[in-house]
Amino acid sequence: MTSVAGGRRRTLWTAVCAAVLAGAALWLFWPWGDTGPAVLSNGTAHYRIRLTVDASRTGASPVTVEVADLQGRPVTLRKVTVEPVMTTMGHAYEPVDAVAAGPGRYRAESLSLRMGGAWELNVLLHGPTGVEQAAFPLLVTG
Amino acid sequence: MRTYRNGVRVFAVLMAVVALLAFGSQPALADGAPMGQDVHVAQTLGTRELSVVLRRVDEVPGPLRVDVLTHVGTAAGTLTLRLTPTGVSVGTDGLPPAGSVVGEGELVLGAVPGSYGITLRVDRPGPWELAVDDGQRIGRIPFVVPAPVRSPPDVVAYAGFSAAGGLLLLALGLAVWSRRWWPPLVPACGMIAALAVGVTGASLSPLTPLPPQPGLQIDATADNVAAPYAGGRPPTTDYSRPPVNMLVRASKASAGRPVDLDLLLSDGSTGRPVDDLLVRDNALIHLLVVSPSGRLWHLHPVRYGPGHYQVSLVAAEPGHYAISAELARRGGGVQLIRSATGLDVGEGLSTVTALPVPGGLGARNVDGIRVDLTASTLSAGTASTITAKVGETADLQPWLGMVGHLIVVGPLSGSAPVGTAAESAPIWGHVHAMAATPRGAVSRPDETVAAFGPVVRFTHTFLEPGRYRLWLQVERNYSLVTVPAVLDITAPRDSTAPETEGGRSSS
Numbered sequence: 001m002t003s004v005a006g007g008r009r010r011t012l013w014t015a016v017c018a019a020v021l022a023g024a025a026l027w028l029f030w031p032w033g034d035t036g037p038a039v040l041s042n043g044t045a046h047y048r049i050r051l052t053v054d055a056s057r058t059g060a061s062p063v064t065v066e067v068a069d070l071q072g073r074p075v076t077l078r079k080v081t082v083e084p085v086m087t088t089m090g091h092a093y094e095p096v097d098a099v100a101a102g103p104g105r106y107r108a109e110s111l112s113l114r115m116g117g118a119w120e121l122n123v124l125l126h127g128p129t130g131v132e133q134a135a136f137p138l139l140v141t142g
Numbered sequence: 143m144r145t146y147r148n149g150v151r152v153f154a155v156l157m158a159v160v161a162l163l164a165f166g167s168q169p170a171l172a173d174g175a176p177m178g179q180d181v182h183v184a185q186t187l188g189t190r191e192l193s194v195v196l197r198r199v200d201e202v203p204g205p206l207r208v209d210v211l212t213h214v215g216t217a218a219g220t221l222t223l224r225l226t227p228t229g230v231s232v233g234t235d236g237l238p239p240a241g242s243v244v245g246e247g248e249l250v251l252g253a254v255p256g257s258y259g260i261t262l263r264v265d266r267p268g269p270w271e272l273a274v275d276d277g278q279r280i281g282r283i284p285f286v287v288p289a290p291v292r293s294p295p296d297v298v299a300y301a302g303f304s305a306a307g308g309l310l311l312l313a314l315g316l317a318v319w320s321r322r323w324w325p326p327l328v329p330a331c332g333m334i335a336a337l338a339v340g341v342t343g344a345s346l347s348p349l350t351p352l353p354p355q356p357g358l359q360i361d362a363t364a365d366n367v368a369a370p371y372a373g374g375r376p377p378t379t380d381y382s383r384p385p386v387n388m389l390v391r392a393s394k395a396s397a398g399r400p401v402d403l404d405l406l407l408s409d410g411s412t413g414r415p416v417d418d419l420l421v422r423d424n425a426l427i428h429l430l431v432v433s434p435s436g437r438l439w440h441l442h443p444v445r446y447g448p449g450h451y452q453v454s455l456v457a458a459e460p461g462h463y464a465i466s467a468e469l470a471r472r473g474g475g476v477q478l479i480r481s482a483t484g485l486d487v488g489e490g491l492s493t494v495t496a497l498p499v500p501g502g503l504g505a506r507n508v509d510g511i512r513v514d515l516t517a518s519t520l521s522a523g524t525a526s527t528i529t530a531k532v533g534e535t536a537d538l539q540p541w542l543g544m545v546g547h548l549i550v551v552g553p554l555s556g557s558a559p560v561g562t563a564a565e566s567a568p569i570w571g572h573v574h575a576m577a578a579t580p581r582g583a584v585s586r587p588d589e590t591v592a593a594f595g596p597v598v599r600f601t602h603t604f605l606e607p608g609r610y611r612l613w614l615q616v617e618r619n620y621s622l623v624t625v626p627a628v629l630d631i632t633a634p635r636d637s638t639a640p641e642t643e644g645g646r647s648s649s
Contacts, residue, residue, distance in 0.1 A: 070239070087383055135417075
């Protein structure tokens with residue numbers, strides 16, 4: 001009877017240890033943060049800017065630019081342009097215009113990020129006080 | 143009996159704990175180690191030549207000490223300093239957004255040359271911008287406030303050894319107070335496992351490659367400065383960037399009046415403004431201007447905006463001026479950019495006569511100081527050492543981190559004015575005489591240390607024979623001393639000149 005109880009306990013301990021090890025391995029090797037949207041904040045002298053790239057992976061991805069003034073109120077601009085550049089490669093790609101999609105919200109449906117690496121997305125804000133720009137470094141995974 | 147046995151155990155445990163505390167603990171030096179170093183940036187702001195020193199930031203949020211060193215001739219007045227964080231971040235941490243001014247102060251410069259300081263406050267690690275405003279011009283200096291960073295193996299090692307220590311105490315405690323034999327074994331086994339983790343982390347730590355350095359190799363953001371290991375590595379380890387084109391725009395230039403120069407830097411591939419210059423040899427840009435009669439300016443244009451630098455000078459002589467710039471981009475080495483257009487200065491008010499042709503080797507008086515120039519062999523293709531003795535005592539101050547600078551331009555064609563000849567000269571060299579640093583010193587001495595010289599040595603290999611213009615620059619009593627000279631470099635004696643018959647030299 002005792003030996004049967006001891007055997008059960010041993011099995012239980014083995015199972016618990018295996019579960020802990022499996023959990024640790026899963027946590028260690030889980031591909032964290034590869035997929036979600038990249039949300040980046042920056043600002044200029046007159047604006048706060050939030051840039052959302054839906055998927056920071058190689059390929060085309062929608063991009064949203066939210067612009068507010070320094071008090072946090074949405075800003076209406078004449079034009080918002082996103083210029084993608086790979087500085088280390090010396091490549092500039094075709095700029096895309098983001099169209100108004102709500103108060104202070106501008107969206108371009110297809111921003112082409114053609115290869116993995118360090119990108120710089122330059123956001124140009126054409127407002128009443130002139131053109132202001134902010135750069136958003138972005139690491140694109142392949 | 144039982145009480146006595148327990149007493150012995152408690153004593154043994156206490157001794158073991160005391161021994162561990164006494165011998166086993168080393169101070170965690172990494173925690174208190176300095177995070178960065180002082181940044182020295184020379185700025186030619188209007189008529190003032192300033193050295194702006196951003197002292198090392200030891201804690202964030204915390205104070206940032208800014209010292210501004212002035213020189214002889216720097217006008218007294220007030221500078222407004224403004225601090226702006228410029229880093230992109232993922233989170234919203236309740237701090238003022240990037241791009242807004244978070245610190246401002248006024249710095250009163252006295253008429254006496256020396257160091258004038260102010261303490262501002264930085265509230266986050268990441269890239270920042272310090273605007274130095276004299277009321278007419280603004281120089282915006284980019285810099286990075288570092289964060290204390292531990293590599294993942296270091297974190298694992300710390301965690302492993304801490305856990306091992308805790309488990310050891312637990313095992314000892316259980317050994318004393320437990321009535322069964324096996325409970326102490328559980329934390330003891332855990333301690334061995336934790337030790338193994340700690341030792342593995344510690345042995346992997348020196349093998350872990352450094353992440354790309356934000357600000358030096360890759361564009362800095364608030365996130366990659368705070369957690370450089372977190373963002374993943376770019377697929378390349380070549381961080382160099384394309385070369386720079388420089389467009390020089392001058393205001394209407396006439397002799398004797400200040401000329402404003404706008405330098406527009408653009409990327410050689412994309413044509414975009416270049417806004418990633420590094421502070422190299424204590425300046426973002428070293429601009430060299432040579433006048434028609436051979437006067438040299440060594441200026442440090444201020445960054446007005448992305449890819450836009452400004453400087454002004456009083457061009458006393460009419461004629462053509464040659465311009466070159468030295469700069470370094472993020473991730474790459476230093477570039478020498480020679481303006482193809484230079485600067486044309488028309489006739490003006492000034493009646494300043496042209497400088498006489500300077501002498502060669504030998505003694506001369508410059509600004510009341512005796513300067514003696516000597517040189518080893520002066521033949522092309524061989525390393526020549528040019529030695530200058532400036533005054534009699536060791537009272538030179540390092541300027542731009544160096545005891546001496548030697549600008550070499552040539553070979554110059556015979557009759558043309560120096561400015562015109564320098565523009566087409568095949569070689570522009572900038573030679574340094576380094577200040578010796580004491581062993582173990584964290585940083586090099588700055589201008590406040592007047593203990594160098596009087597002998598300054600430069601070694602340079604002249605590629606081509608011919609006539610060269612040289613300008614030797616040292617700082618003394620907070621005043622820049624520029625010593626012009628002309629040197630004739632002879633053809634190498636044992637050269638195998640291709641025009642020699644048979645392609646061989648007989649010597």
